Amino acid sequence: MTTSSPDTLAAIILMGVSGSGKSTVASALAQRTGLTCADADSFHPQANITKMHAGIPLTDEDRWPWLRAIAAAIDHHAAADGPLIIACSALKRAYRDLLVHGRRDVRIVYLRGSQALIAGRLAARRDHFMPSSLLDSQFATLEEPTSDEPAITVGIDASVETVVDDIIRRLDLTESAPS
Template identity: 45%
Template structure:
């Protein structure tokens, strides 16, 4: 099974994804590691990525997901997945690829980003992320409110997905 933990920058995808993977004893991957150096440079400069910038990134993750599924690996993948079309590229059968949406207010996430260090995504891009965000439906995803501590959220996700390790 692949669990895709999605949300805007600063929503806690990596932190919660790592905790979730640790609790389940699964492998964790961050979608940021699939970006090209050119994409990282643009984001570091506060330039939002275009759909054209994102397609190679999404296709690279799509190949990884197909490989993980073929190898029957259980993976937690932290990925923004802001648009429905992006998620469709990564989507497979809902029994083997599950989507978890980390929902939070602009104010809360902006506050978190103001305390963040050493990351190429910056506070300036947060509004563009919210502008781009197409929230998944409750039918296609599990929503969790990020106002809770990460450990609580990771356990909530396991409970909602009904996964036993």
């Protein structure tokens, strides 16, 4: 995989199961690099949120419009505003293929952790529409990135700062100056 600086990068997709820290890491990475951050959850139609809140796993048919909206946002943001960091589960290869859609300037960061670690995080989380009861279905759906994808794998059994340090180093990103 090649490295990228923000001027040659359209997007960084932080992927993983619910509770892997996607939103937290995306926010910290954006703060350190000065890049814009978005959460894929904000692209879900209300019907998807209602299903997940009720503990009903989404189907691929539920996900395709959501994923197409995220891919369009990556294209739009990259053309108009520069690189975008997006926190998105992207659990299946087909989902990541749709998000990347042949672009050579999109990188995927897989936030990997054990099911026990993530279950503990979910148990402590409040006010989120994704119940911890869906974690088993998330791991069952998960297809870890393969060597032919523009992806790196980062362990999440460390502090957020350490995880972000690893991402910045491995993607050869530039940190922004403190304000």
